Amino acid sequence: MIDLGRYAGTVLAAYGVSLLLLAGLVWHSVAANARARRNLEKHKTDA
Amino acid sequence: MSLLTVHDLTVARGGLRAVEGVSFSLNSGQALILKGPNGIGKTTLLRTVAGLQRPVTGTVAMAEDAVAYAAHSDGLKSSLTARENLGFWARVFGGGGIDAALAAVDLAALADRPAGALSAGQKRRLGLARLIVSGRPLWVLDEPTVSLDAASVARFAQVVGTHLVAGGAALIATHIDLGLPDAQMLDLTPFRARPGPVTRPSGFNEAFA
Amino acid sequence: MSLLTVHDLTVARGGLRAVEGVSFSLNSGQALILKGPNGIGKTTLLRTVAGLQRPVTGTVAMAEDAVAYAAHSDGLKSSLTARENLGFWARVFGGGGIDAALAAVDLAALADRPAGALSAGQKRRLGLARLIVSGRPLWVLDEPTVSLDAASVARFAQVVGTHLVAGGAALIATHIDLGLPDAQMLDLTPFRARPGPVTRPSGFNEAFA
Amino acid sequence: MIALLLRDLRLATRAGGGFGLGVAFFLILSALVPFGIGPDRAALAPVAPGILWVGALLSCLLSLDRIFALDHEDGSLDLLATAPIPLEGAVAVKALAHWITTGLPLILAAPVFAILLQLPVRAMPMLILSLLIGTPALSMLGAFGAAVTVGLRRGGLLLSLLVLPLYIPTLIFGAEITRRGAEDLPVTTPLVFLGAVTLMVLALIPFAAAAALRVNLR
Amino acid sequence: MIALLLRDLRLATRAGGGFGLGVAFFLILSALVPFGIGPDRAALAPVAPGILWVGALLSCLLSLDRIFALDHEDGSLDLLATAPIPLEGAVAVKALAHWITTGLPLILAAPVFAILLQLPVRAMPMLILSLLIGTPALSMLGAFGAAVTVGLRRGGLLLSLLVLPLYIPTLIFGAEITRRGAEDLPVTTPLVFLGAVTLMVLALIPFAAAAALRVNLR
Amino acid sequence: MSIWEYANPAKFMRTTDRVLPWLVVGAAICVTGGLVWGFLTPDDYRQGSTVKIVFLHVPAALMAINIWVMMLVASLIWIIRRHHVSALAAKAAAPIGAVMTLIALITGAIWGQPMWGTWWEWDPRLTSFLILFLFYVGYIALWSAIEDPDSAADLTGVVCLVGSVFALLSRYAVLFWNQGLHQGASLSVQSGERMSAVYRHPLYLSMIGFGLLFLALVVIRTRTEIRKRRLAALQAQEARA
Numbered sequence A: 001m002i003d004l005g006r007y008a009g010t011v012l013a014a015y016g017v018s019l020l021l022l023a024g025l026v027w028h029s030v031a032a033n034a035r036a037r038r039n040l041e042k043h044k045t046d047a
Numbered sequence B, C: 001m002s003l004l005t006v007h008d009l010t011v012a013r014g015g016l017r018a019v020e021g022v023s024f025s026l027n028s029g030q031a032l033i034l035k036g037p038n039g040i041g042k043t044t045l046l047r048t049v050a051g052l053q054r055p056v057t058g059t060v061a062m063a064e065d066a067v068a069y070a071a072h073s074d075g076l077k078s079s080l081t082a083r084e085n086l087g088f089w090a091r092v093f094g095g096g097g098i099d100a101a102l103a104a105v106d107l108a109a110l111a112d113r114p115a116g117a118l119s120a121g122q123k124r125r126l127g128l129a130r131l132i133v134s135g136r137p138l139w140v141l142d143e144p145t146v147s148l149d150a151a152s153v154a155r156f157a158q159v160v161g162t163h164l165v166a167g168g169a170a171l172i173a174t175h176i177d178l179g180l181p182d183a184q185m186l187d188l189t190p191f192r193a194r195p196g197p198v199t200r201p202s203g204f205n206e207a208f209a
Numbered sequence D, E: 001m002i003a004l005l006l007r008d009l010r011l012a013t014r015a016g017g018g019f020g021l022g023v024a025f026f027l028i029l030s031a032l033v034p035f036g037i038g039p040d041r042a043a044l045a046p047v048a049p050g051i052l053w054v055g056a057l058l059s060c061l062l063s064l065d066r067i068f069a070l071d072h073e074d075g076s077l078d079l080l081a082t083a084p085i086p087l088e089g090a091v092a093v094k095a096l097a098h099w100i101t102t103g104l105p106l107i108l109a110a111p112v113f114a115i116l117l118q119l120p121v122r123a124m125p126m127l128i129l130s131l132l133i134g135t136p137a138l139s140m141l142g143a144f145g146a147a148v149t150v151g152l153r154r155g156g157l158l159l160s161l162l163v164l165p166l167y168i169p170t171l172i173f174g175a176e177i178t179r180r181g182a183e184d185l186p187v188t189t190p191l192v193f194l195g196a197v198t199l200m201v202l203a204l205i206p207f208a209a210a211a212a213l214r215v216n217l218r
Numbered sequence F: 001m002s003i004w005e006y007a008n009p010a011k012f013m014r015t016t017d018r019v020l021p022w023l024v025v026g027a028a029i030c031v032t033g034g035l036v037w038g039f040l041t042p043d044d045y046r047q048g049s050t051v052k053i054v055f056l057h058v059p060a061a062l063m064a065i066n067i068w069v070m071m072l073v074a075s076l077i078w079i080i081r082r083h084h085v086s087a088l089a090a091k092a093a094a095p096i097g098a099v100m101t102l103i104a105l106i107t108g109a110i111w112g113q114p115m116w117g118t119w120w121e122w123d124p125r126l127t128s129f130l131i132l133f134l135f136y137v138g139y140i141a142l143w144s145a146i147e148d149p150d151s152a153a154d155l156t157g158v159v160c161l162v163g164s165v166f167a168l169l170s171r172y173a174v175l176f177w178n179q180g181l182h183q184g185a186s187l188s189v190q191s192g193e194r195m196s197a198v199y200r201h202p203l204y205l206s207m208i209g210f211g212l213l214f215l216a217l218v219v220i221r222t223r224t225e226i227r228k229r230r231l232a233a234l235q236a237q238e239a240r241a
């Protein structure tokens, strides 16, 4: 494990928050895309 | 059994009385249709019966929590689906049978469409479904068939008929023929309020007239 | 002399074309009445002719600043009097003859009443008076007789007749009989847009359908 | 009643429901004030408690007209008045829904804005506590104002004028608590007063608001 | 065009027209801020220029939705679009009417509020001058925001959100001028910038606003 | 074949079907690679381990600005040429840009605590980013508030244009208002002198990664929008029929 020295909290917080935000964005994009595809396909099989 | 008794009722709008001395009573299984020219005070009368405003004179007697009122606006939220809209009112009124009600107005296929995406006639029908889920015996309807086409008017008559057979009653203001053969008719024209001094003013306008 | 020439016009509403391939022309002294079922696109067509929206395909040819448009809402300010309302539009359109116009729609007696205190039919008549003061030759009217009683409809026909005799023209969408004997009639039903692929989408809805 | 609460919350979070716009306004305001006052930390810090509270109050104010106006327009209010729930209860529930969609996000976001306005970190707990106690009163008083102005066209500015004076006690005590928190002074007295104001408002105002609504429905 | 201006002014001064509500809001705000910040002169005076400018901006903001919404509802906007005046001109005139009914009373009343907020007297001329140059831009930008949001139900908060960031340059320069006035520093540079911003806004925004209006009328 | 053909939704879907996997893989590799490599760099003699934040902070800041520029271009294409996909691409890009701005702001704020001893300072560059964030929020709110998609595209396009002008104007106003303490751009011409290669290379990789990530996400989100539009269009047609 690498040593972050006395700024460990700062660095980890920055990475943590950023990665969380990025993950949220990716998850939202993918989930919305899947939902849109499902709705469209459902509509096509209905019609 | 009398669901609603109206005795010597006078109602006012904008500080001026509209109709005066109206009396009628409505038993379970009966429908009464109010007629009259524009502006005579049909809407005002219905709102008084529904408890939204107070009578100037006279009395409205009925059981508590007996009345379900439907006016020009249907109280629908355009971003909620038909089923969600109906579910909300069912919970507020403590009624149920949402699916049956949707089927009765032929909206089952559109249950999951947002109300905003319904056509005017479909919205109107959803408003009527609300009456069914309310479980209230006395329906007070203000021009319920506005923007309905002929087929829907027939279906409306059928819904009201079912309600009457089940022991309910209906008070309806309308300008057109509803296809309810057994309904009584009351023309409000003879009850138009006469101008002139009155014993009890209905508001500022008359108090200073 | 042709005041308005519409050629192969296609109009769209909400990203879907409504009517397709409509052509007609209107000479001075002529009136054309548009008919068709609810939702076919009469209002949309009139707004396109008035220049409020762009045609999808086709052309609308007319002189600049020739058209006066009147829709469901009359553009009246309820806190201004009838005369003030009319005077404002007269100045905007550079027309005049306010008193004559008020007399023509039988509102001379009510000229100094705030527009908010007029009845629905009187408001409608004030809206028509605006057409007269606009001094524009081409009137484009969307259901002009809504909420008018029989006497007012007759007066409306008379106002339009005077306008035609003076060399104007009128394009009117309506569901009822207006009592204009010389008017031509155009039923839009055959022009209803056919669904299917299009070369030039009218908006998002067609581009993605 | 719960059905009403759930519906209001669901409406607020649907598209166009306006959820989060209050917070956005608060953000903009906190960003604007330094532009007016200048970037200097020494100038900002002492006024931060006051600005934060005035900002919370204004962003609450701007969403007030939604409480009843939409329901009035589409007729829901008439129907609610004939429903078997007391109108006082409906008013309280709608104020609660307003607080959840406006006050609560504001409280959660307040630390961020406090940083923007250079509020000392040690004042944070008191800021949040005072908002937590004070904002319910803002929503309830706002519901009262909205009930009084519901039928009027463009009642918005009039609504502000009616409601702002009612907000003054809450504002005074709330800002005072935050300021004392920043200076590490005891906060008990203003806290008690703030709590008392809120309790009184929550207990009495629903009746006044319901009465006003009944008049407007007539 | 003059007819339109006169009509808008007349409407604003008739009952219910909302004339003076902006000033009233400004007054309430200037009264609230001392409650939030505390009555101390030493605390108030340095922030007074910023608060005054933010207050002017907010009270301008609150009356923006009137610019087009009423005309849209009653159909006047459709008719104006077919009238023989360019829509750009109509937009400019309506912004002017808004300024006369909101900005001008604000400027006339500003000295009073400046006293409430303990602004030094020697800053008064610069406060008034900066408001005089800056507020026309506020009205015009507001007309743009109002044109964008005109068809939306309850566009009010969204309107604020769109317009406030556009107000930032005006706010920065305006408050800076007033602050420098209070400290007897030279004001030429910010004055020039403020004037440039206003001129640019007045020259270009009517076209953007008219384009947005045309879209919304479609 | 001209680039305008990609405005055809079907064509766009077909092309991106093929490109998207590569974009996703590339973005994943470069982002992970850049960040891990960056995380393993040695400490700076002055900033200590906090220098590692730069591999998030700078790419995010860069993307935040570039995404707004891309939205401006897409809006112009919509306004001038009426290409429906580009309007939807602008709509799809906005949330990504907002998140990037947020990351730059948050990492900057966290960084500021040890470096400047404050979470927030009204420094011009920081302030400009805050203003940029406000523009993103307003733009997104406007899209979601307008029901008719054509009007929404037109109005957001106009707002994007006016907003861009005012974003620039605000930048100058803010510079006038306060001169700051944020470091200047160090990757520019004399980059070698100001930042050693130890940091520069992982930073480049991370920047490429963020760029690819944006491309992948914007394609996915545009596809989502296209599908939603298609469903809405089909429903509208049925409702009309």
Ligand code: HEM
Residues within 6 Å of the ligand: F054, F057, F058, F061, F062, F104, F105, F106, F107, F108, F109, F110, F111, F112, F113, F115, F116, F125, F126, F127, F129, F130, F182, F183, F184, F185, F186, F187, F195
């Ligand atoms: C909180 C808000 C902050 C924002 C919005 C922000 C914004 C930016 C931007 C836009 C850049 C890109 C500059 C360019 O490449 O042209 C940048 C770079 C940078 N920032 Fe920040 N920053 C913030 C805080 C900080 C803090 C607190 C530090 C650390 C002390 C910092 C250190 C850096 C460094 C080292 C760079 C790289 C400069 C370079 O070499 O290009 N930033 N920042």
Ligand SMILES: Nc1ncnc2c1ncn2[C@@H]1O[C@H](COP(=O)(O)OP(=O)(O)OP(=O)(O)O)[C@@H](O)[C@H]1O
Residues within 6 Å of the ligand: B013, B014, B015, B018, B036, B037, B038, B039, B040, B041, B042, B043, B044, B045
């Ligand atoms: N807000 C109001 N203020 C003052 N007077 C009003 C108001 N609303 C209605 N009125 C008047 O009260 C009278 C009764 O109105 P009401 O709506 O009850 O008539 P109605 O019989 O329902 O007419 P319609 O057949 O057109 O629905 C009318 O003469 C009307 O002009």
Ligand SMILES: Nc1ncnc2c1ncn2[C@@H]1O[C@H](COP(=O)(O)OP(=O)(O)OP(=O)(O)O)[C@@H](O)[C@H]1O
Residues within 6 Å of the ligand: C013, C014, C015, C018, C036, C037, C038, C039, C040, C041, C042, C043, C044, C045, F240
């Ligand atoms: N805002 C809108 N968004 C989407 N579609 C709309 C909108 N307004 C109208 N439409 C649709 O466009 C079509 C044409 O509407 P239009 O108002 O032109 O019909 P119309 O012929 O005037 O009908 P009416 O006789 O009822 O006045 C209708 O099918 C309607 O459903």
Ligand SMILES: [Mg+2]
Residues within 6 Å of the ligand: B042, B043, B142
């Ligand atoms: Mg009626």
Ligand SMILES: [Mg+2]
Residues within 6 Å of the ligand: C042, C043, C044, C142
């Ligand atoms: Mg029509």
